[in-house]
Each structure stands twice: as C-alpha cells, then as structure tokens.
Amino acid sequence: MTFSEKLMDLRRKSGLSQEQLADRLGVTRQSVSKWESGTAMPELVKLISLSDIFGVSVDYLVKDYLEEPESAGGGDDLSAQQAVRLEKKVDELTNYVKGRVYRFDSKTRIFGLPLVSIRFGFVRNGKLSMDNVARGIIAIGNAAIGVVAIGIVGVGLFTFGVVGLGLLSLGIVAAGLGAFGVMALGYLALGVSAVGVYAGGVAAIAAKIAAAVSAVAPTAIGEHASGSHVLLWGDGLTAPEVRAFLLEHHPDLWQPLLDLFSSLGAHIK
Structure with missing residues (x-):
C-alpha cells in the first residue's frame, strides 16, 4: 500500500475523522485530505507524530513494500540497529520533504565562502529555501x-541565468550595471527590449542614448526614433555617419560607448 492508503486505513481503524486527526496534529483538515489523496506529503515532524498516534514505525508509513505494521517501539527498547535505521530514515525524509537537491561546497574557502557552491535539482512544491540556494565565490x-x-536565478557581480541581477548580467531577464538579455534593464542595456541610461536592441528606451529599430x-x-536629437535609419546608415552624429x-x-553605438546604429536592420 502507498502512504496515502495506509494513512486512511489507520485513521479509520482508530475511529478518527479527518478533522479529529488534523486537530491532534495541529494542521488543517484540508492537509489531511491532501495526504490521503496522495497530492501532498506531510513534513518530517508530522510523519513522526503520525507514527506515535497510530503506534507504527515511520518505516511502515513511508515504505510501500511494507504491508504489515511495525511497532513504533519505546525509547528503552530501541536497539542500536533500529536507531541507525531511524537516523538514516530521518535523513532520507528530510531530503524528500525539502526536495531532491544535489549539494556540493568545496573545502577551499575565501572570506568564509566556498570557492565553488552547487545546489541543483528538484525542489518540492516549488518552494525554495535558503538551504537550496548556492552561495559561494562561484x-x-x-x-x-x-x-x-x-x-x-542568479545574483552576483557576474551573473548568467534565466533571471540575472548583477554588475554584469546575462539572461532572458537581466538587470545590472551592464545587462544583456531578451529583457534588459541597466546602466548599459542591450536586448530585444532594453531600458537604461544607454540602451540598444529591437526596442530601446534610454535616459541618454538609444539605438534600436524603435528607439526613444x-x-x-x-x-x-523619438527624441530631442534623432537620426533615422532611412536607406541605411554607416558607422562613420552614426559616429559623427x-x-x-x-x-x-x-570611447567604448562611442564605438559600441556607432556599430549598433549601422547594424539596426
């Protein structure tokens, strides 16, 4: 049986309603209903509480292949082997509840941060805790x-991701001093849609200079183009013409901005 089937069976045999069980656990009736329908899994502490309420082991609750209830047992009767198994199960359940995330932090540290930190994988219910966020030099x-x-999602001096925020940011959505992406927001922003002090792309809005198919x-x-000083593409522009303008x-x-926007202006189309 699955966890949801075992929970429903144990609750009914104990003569408890979903609401009564919810009250004993300190959760809502809807939470118990979701557990029994298999659409959600209780947190580790709730699994342990269920084990105590029904007098079965956590192993029995979570392992589908265990069909016969195992006694939860008392503290003094718990053997060393059972203790090891329980500790292992706690670790497994913690990973399950938090989500299956690969974690790695290099032993080499700089200013207290790992040189390399990796957190990658599946996060349960779309909830991302700080424990699942990679934090390091890289x-x-x-x-x-x-x-x-x-x-x-990346935050740092140099970021690369779907959503990036940094000094230099590259992503589908990018924000930073220098931002490059489909949607870019920054001091220098280049993208399909770009907003910045200096901006370039297909559609660009800038506080000073914009070079784009549609520029404001x-x-x-x-x-x-719309602005106080406008240079229209017309039949085409050359880099020297844009530079002079x-x-x-x-x-x-x-100079680097002059070279960049001279090139952008000459290659708008």
Whole structure:
C-alpha cells in the first residue's frame, strides 16, 4: 500500500475523522485530505507524530513494500540497529520533504565562502529555501548568489541565468550595471527590449542614448526614433555617419560607448 492508503486505513481503524486527526496534529483538515489523496506529503515532524498516534514505525508509513505494521517501539527498547535505521530514515525524509537537491561546497574557502557552491535539482512544491540556494565565490544552481553566479536565478557581480541581477548580467531577464538579455534593464542595456541610461536592441528606451529599430531617448538612432536629437535609419546608415552624429551631440562620450553605438546604429536592420 502507498502512504496515502495506509494513512486512511489507520485513521479509520482508530475511529478518527479527518478533522479529529488534523486537530491532534495541529494542521488543517484540508492537509489531511491532501495526504490521503496522495497530492501532498506531510513534513518530517508530522510523519513522526503520525507514527506515535497510530503506534507504527515511520518505516511502515513511508515504505510501500511494507504491508504489515511495525511497532513504533519505546525509547528503552530501541536497539542500536533500529536507531541507525531511524537516523538514516530521518535523513532520507528530510531530503524528500525539502526536495531532491544535489549539494556540493568545496573545502577551499575565501572570506568564509566556498570557492565553488552547487545546489541543483528538484525542489518540492516549488518552494525554495535558503538551504537550496548556492552561495559561494562561484555559485551554480537553481538559485545562485556569488561573485560569479550561474543559475535559473542568479545574483552576483557576474551573473548568467534565466533571471540575472548583477554588475554584469546575462539572461532572458537581466538587470545590472551592464545587462544583456531578451529583457534588459541597466546602466548599459542591450536586448530585444532594453531600458537604461544607454540602451540598444529591437526596442530601446534610454535616459541618454538609444539605438534600436524603435528607439526613444534624448538622442535616438533607429528606423523609428523619438527624441530631442534623432537620426533615422532611412536607406541605411554607416558607422562613420552614426559616429559623427553622436559626437555632435555628445562630444565627451566615452570611447567604448562611442564605438559600441556607432556599430549598433549601422547594424539596426
């Protein structure tokens, strides 16, 4: 039998309603209903409480192949072998409840942080605890925080992920001093949709300069552009033409930005 079947059988044999069992456990009746329908699994402490209430072992509750109830036993009667088994089961259940996540932290540490930290895998019920977040100089995981962060969600100086937040950020959604992604937000933002002080892409909004198919900024370069100073794509633009336009309105523009936006303006389409 499965856990849900065993729970329902034990509750009925004990003459308890779902509401009565919920009251003894300090949970809602809906929680007990979900356990018995197999759509949810109780937390470790609740499994131990169920073991005590029904006088069966935690092993019996969670192992489908155990059909005969095993006594939960008393503290003085618990053998060393049973204690080892129980400790192992607690570890297994903890991993199950928290989610199956691969964890690794290198022994080498810098400023108290692991050089490499990895947290990767399945998280139960979509709930992500800080214990499942990779935190290190180099962090890799579902969620990662580090100097270099690689993950579905990354936070750090240099981030690479679906969602990235950092000094230099690369992702589908990216935010940072330099942001590069499908959606980018930053001091320098490059993406399909980009918003920043300086922005480039398909659609860009900037506080100073924007170069995009559709550009909105005080200085705007694009096929469709709006701003105080506008350079339209027309029949095409060359890098020297864009450079001359930028220098006219921003004579002190930092050389790398001048080179970048000269190139962007010449390759909008």
